[in-house]
Amino acid sequence: MQTDCKTIKKQFEKSMAEYDKNAVIQDFTAEKMLSELLKFSNNFESVLELGVGTGLLTKKASNVLKFEKYFGNDLIEKSENYLKKYIPSADFVCGNALKIKVPYKMNLVISNAMFQWFDNLEKGLNTISEYIAKDGILAFSTFTPENYKEIRDITGLTLNYMSKSEIEKVLTRLGFKILYCEEFRKNIKFSNSLEILAHMKKTGVNSLSEKVWDIKKIKGFCDKYSQKYPELSLTYSPIIVIAGK
Numbered sequence: 437m438q439t440d441c442k443t444i445k446k447q448f449e450k451s452m453a454e455y456d457k458n459a460v461i462q463d464f465t466a467e468k469m470l471s472e473l474l475k476f477s478n479n480f481e482s483v484l485e486l487g488v489g490t491g492l493l494t495k496k497a498s499n500v501l502k503f504e505k506y507f508g509n510d511l512i513e514k515s516e517n518y519l520k521k522y523i524p525s526a527d528f529v530c531g532n533a534l535k536i537k538v539p540y541k542m543n544l545v546i547s548n549a550m551f552q553w554f555d556n557l558e559k560g561l562n563t564i565s566e567y568i569a570k571d572g573i574l575a576f577s578t579f580t581p582e583n584y585k586e587i588r589d590i591t592g593l594t595l596n597y598m599s600k601s602e603i604e605k606v607l608t609r610l611g612f613k614i615l616y617c618e619e620f621r622k623n624i625k626f627s628n629s630l631e632i633l634a635h636m637k638k639t640g641v642n643s644l645s646e647k648v649w650d651i652k653k654i655k656g657f658c659d660k661y662s663q664k665y666p667e668l669s670l671t672y673s674p675i676i677v678i679a680g681k
């Protein structure tokens with residue numbers, strides 16, 4: 437489905453207060469991505485983080501990376517406060533990550549759980565590649581087509597995910613060397629189907645639909661979920677990529 441920055445911004449903004457407590461998979465990918473990145477380098481002159489959000493990755497990056505200059509970007513103005521809470525010297529670049537003006541080419545571009553919101557990841561990677569200096573690194577996590585398969589099954593709503601091999605092919609075509617690429621499968625279990633909707637809301641994922649659901653629609657969703665997936669689990673399929681330019 438098509439995504440639009442206005443809806444994404446609105447839904448994430450609403451989830452900010454509860455995001456960190458609920459974003460367990462995003463916490464895992466941020467941690468794992470950094471530990472894999474550290475195997476190649478921990479020292480970068482310039483770093484650009486795309487989609488800072490509440491600074492879940494920023495906080496971890498500030499503890500393990502060395503840098504001269506850190507730039508953070510997000511659609512949401514409030515993200516600047518989170519960025520500066522963890523890295524006071526950082527510069528905030530507000531707006532669509534694919535339309536920002538980057539002051540110079542970066543040695544590291546990093547992003548956690550954000551690229552799945554691009555309508556066309558191939559085009560997105562093409563643009564982002566232009567932000568990276570020669571010998572620079574692109575480190576990101578996103579999700580592959582099995583992500584939220586239960587939600588797609590029940591509502592028909594899904595994002596334009598790319599598979600691991602498609603991502604690898606695109607990056608290779610753009611001249612990157614894949615240094616690390618691993619896909620994971622994680623399931624979160626819930627005690628009732630309403631909790632699944634609440635979990636999505638608290639992690640900003642209700643940006644999948646711009647419309648507010650009425651009681652009838654919510655009940656229909658919950659009934660179908662418990663019939664089709666009585667174990668009440670939700671599938672996540674994160675992928676972590678480290679690529680060198």
Ligand SMILES: C[S@@+](CC[C@H](N)C(=O)[O-])C[C@H]1O[C@@H](n2cnc3c(N)ncnc32)[C@H](O)[C@@H]1O
Pocket residue numbers: 441444445448459462466486487488489490491492493494509510511512531532533534547548549550553554639640
């Ligand atoms: C799931 S949150 C991830 C936040 C953070 N990176 C983390 O590690 O938890 C996705 C964030 O990306 C931002 N975002 C989504 N699409 C974007 C775009 N095209 N440009 C800039 N930010 C975007 C959202 O506003 C949101 O803050």
